[in-house]
Amino acid sequence: DSGVTQTPKHLITATGQRVTLRCSPRSGDLSVYWYQQSLDQGLQFLIQYYNGEERAKGNILERFSAQQFPDLHSELNLSSLELGDSALYFCASSSSPSLTPYEQYFGPGTRLTVT
Amino acid sequence: AQSVTQPDIHITVSEGASLELRCNYSYGATPYLFWYVQSPGQGLQLLLKYFSGDTLVQGIKGFEAEFKRSQSSFNLRKPSVHWSDAAEYFCAVGGELGGGSNYKLTFGKGTLLTVNP
Numbered sequence: 001d002s003g004v005t006q007t008p009k010h011l012i013t014a015t016g017q018r019v020t021l022r023c024s025p026r027s028g029d030l031s032v033y034w035y036q037q038s039l040d041q042g043l044q045f046l047i048q049y050y051n052g053e054e055r056a057k058g059n060i061l062e063r064f065s066a067q068q069f070p071d072l073h074s075e076l077n078l079s080s081l082e083l084g085d086s087a088l089y090f091c092a093s094s095s096s097p098s099l100t101p102y103e104q105y106f107g108p109g110t111r112l113t114v115t
Numbered sequence: 116a117q118s119v120t121q122p123d124i125h126i127t128v129s130e131g132a133s134l135e136l137r138c139n140y141s142y143g144a145t146p147y148l149f150w151y152v153q154s155p156g157q158g159l160q161l162l163l164k165y166f167s168g169d170t171l172v173q174g175i176k177g178f179e180a181e182f183k184r185s186q187s188s189f190n191l192r193k194p195s196v197h198w199s200d201a202a203e204y205f206c207a208v209g210g211e212l213g214g215g216s217n218y219k220l221t222f223g224k225g226t227l228l229t230v231n232p
Binding site for chain 1 (some may be wrong): 219
């Protein structure tokens with residue numbers, strides 16, 4: 001158990017819909033990272049937050065957004081969903097603000113299926 | 116841009132045999148290197164990491180990895196594989212995003228390990 005929690009575990013929704021994935025980092029970790037894992041693209045970095053502020057963006061679509069709240073939990077919002085958005089979404093946390101290479105601890109993931 | 120190549124998509128070994136999973140990276144500066152393992156339906160668990168210093172690093176579950184700068188490699192090894200090691204293994208390189216002040220992980224595509232009894 002990494003200490004990172006993600007809800008829900010599974011999510012099935014229809015195209016065009018909007019969903020919110022939730023992540024609680026390890027106690028004391030200020031950085032939260034979101035990743036998408038799909039069969040064709042592998043594990044891709046989406047976005048990072050540190051102590052409530054966006055720190056870095058990766059291959060995140062404009063239809064996707066995230067935020068980190070004062071209690072440090074984070075939410076990833078996916079809108080206008082397409083079949084191709086079906087994937088496993090991971091949250092990871094670290095104690096680093098990203099200026100040093102601390103390891104990231106991953107949650108169990110949310111499996112999103114878009115039908 | 117940083118990248119990671121794991122040349123072997125799928126490897127099968129017998130229980131008790133030795134294991135080596137290959138990882139090659141591309142990064143312009145000194146890389147920070149990681150190996151993660153993902154069991155079915157689970158998240159990624161960190162096996163070991165290399166930041167600096169001794170190029171042979173020890174990790175959990177009896178795994179080790181060796182950083183070879185001249186070959187841009189960070190291969191994962193285990194002398195004797197157990198059935199419970201069956202999983203997918205990911206190599207990752209940590210490096211800066213543009214701007215010089217942000218750092219992210221770039222993952223390889225993974226190597227699926229099957230262990231035969």
